Amino acid sequence: MLTDNKTKLLIVDDLAENLLALEAVLRQDDRLIFQAKSGEQALALLLDHDFALAILDVQMPDMNGFELAELMRGTEKTRHIPIVFVSAAGKELNYAFRGYESGAVDFLHKPLDVDAVKSKVNVFVELYRQRQETRRQLRALEKSRQVQEELVKELQTTHGELQTAVRMRDDFMSMVAHELRTPLNTLYLETQLRKRQLDRGNTALFDAAYLSKMVERDQRQIKSMVRLIDDMLDVSRLRSNRLSLQPTEVDLPELLGRVVDGLSNQAMASGSSITLTPAAPLSGHWDEFRIEQVIVNLLTNALRYGGGKPIEVSMCTTQEGVRVDVRDQGVGISETDQPRIFEQFERAAGNDGTGGLGLGLFITRQLVQAHGGKLDVQSRVGEGSVFSVHLPLIPPEEVRM
Incomplete structure (x- = not known):
């Protein structure tokens, strides 16, 4: 023993x-x-x-x-x-x-008396053992109680997370349905109108000017749906760590000019304008498609919340690499909302129905971080916002793919 x-x-x-x-x-x-x-x-x-x-x-x-x-x-x-x-x-x-x-x-x-001594000692030994066993059982019960309390806390936390996940899923599905329904309804109505004109033999309406406008409208609606789908796919890739980067040598001022030119019509349609501050030539080792996606997301966001006021894009070199600023003069973002807008499916409080799934800034920050950089915002309610992209000229080795 x-x-x-x-x-x-x-x-x-x-x-x-x-x-x-x-x-x-x-x-x-x-x-x-x-x-x-x-x-x-x-x-x-x-x-x-x-x-x-x-x-x-x-x-x-x-x-x-x-x-x-x-x-x-x-x-x-x-x-x-x-x-x-x-x-x-x-x-x-x-x-x-x-x-x-x-x-x-x-x-x-x-x-x-030997027998009396043995008998009495046996009683005390047995009492001692019973006390020890009782203490052991009490310790085991206390440990079991603590484990049960931890399990209850974990279950409560998990239950809360599941409820949040279900609510987010339902909200997400509702937003997706709403955001896709708008361009789809527009396309469907336009198609019905064209079909009616064709059924009546009014082919003369379909001249070059009409067809040009029709194609432009269709492309706009289709691009809107494609972007929503791309956002959802990007979120899925980010969650499963399947987002791949293909870094190449990128001329950043040329990329910024291309993006600003590409969004000029959209800016004009919203009553706004985008100004790019000239900058000296600068190249970095990035995934060109993803960096362009970052700038497009920030400018689209600025157009959405900029209230039709001018938007400025500028870049400058820093000790860490380069910084790109996108400045708008829109509604601004409260200090409380600033950390939250970078989460999935989140939009700033007081959203005026401008639409979107609340994925753009989440994806944008993830793409910047994938390049070893960071994305931050400076804003006050009613005074506009400045979103700043900080990028190293060469991403850290561990994030290169």
């Missing part, structure tokens, strides 16, 4: 023969008997071990059994150990009364 599983008993007597005789009576395979020939030795053992019972001889030199018992009762570690006194003195000395006053649970007179 392992030592840790054995019950420990302490016997204290200044005579070696008494210790040997008492140990012989108490010895069992599931017990460890510790001997002490003085009160000082007993105290040292009491501080190092957890005993089920202490059997103390009353009459010992230097420190008698009663004095040792008083010290034991005054120490937190030993005050709960049952004490049995043993004495060869006659009953007329009334030692038993003093022993019980000292906190003893029993008083034995020599010569000892």
Whole structure:
């Protein structure tokens, strides 16, 4: 049997023969008997071990059994150990009364009744074991309770996350349906009108000017739907870490000029304009398609919330690389909303129904970060916003693909 599983008993007597005789009576395979020939030795053992019972001889030199018992009762570690006194003195000395006053649970007179000693010690050993088992069970119950509390907290957290996920899914599906329905309805109505004119034989209406406008309108609606679908695909790729970058040498001022020119008609249609501040030639090692997507997203966002006011695009070099600023003079964004607008499906409070899935800025920041850069915003309500793209000229090795 392992030592840790054995019950420990302490016997204290200044005579070696008494210790040997008492140990012989108490010895069992599931017990460890510790001997002490003085009160000082007993105290040292009491501080190092957890005993089920202490059997103390009353009459010992230097420190008698009663004095040792008083010290034991005054120490937190030993005050709960049952004490049995043993004495060869006659009953007329009334030692038993003093022993019980000292906190003893029993008083034995020599010569000892072996069977009585064994029986009484067995009772105390069994009580000790029952206390130990009770403590063990209480510790196990407490640990189980703590585990259950943690599980409940985890379940509550998971439940909340699931509810949020379900709500986001429902909101997302509602937004997708709404955003796709608008261009689809426009295309459907236009198709119906054309079909009606064709059924009536009014082919003369379909001259070059009409066809040009028709194709332009159709392209605009189709591009709107394609962009929504591309945004959803990009989010899926980002979530699964399947977004691939193909860095090449990119002339940034040329890219900015191309994007601004491409959006000039859209800006004009919204009553706005986009101005690009001239900049010195600068090249970097980026994924050209993704950097163009970043600038397009920011300019489209500025047109959407810019209130028809002019938009400015500028770039400058920094210690880390290059910074591109997109400045609008629109409604602005509150400090509370600024961190939130970069999350999925989020738009600034007070959105005026300008549409969108709330994915553009989330995707934009992820694309910038994929290049080892960062995207931030400075804004005040009613004073417009400045979105700044910070890019290293060469992305860190770990983000190159």
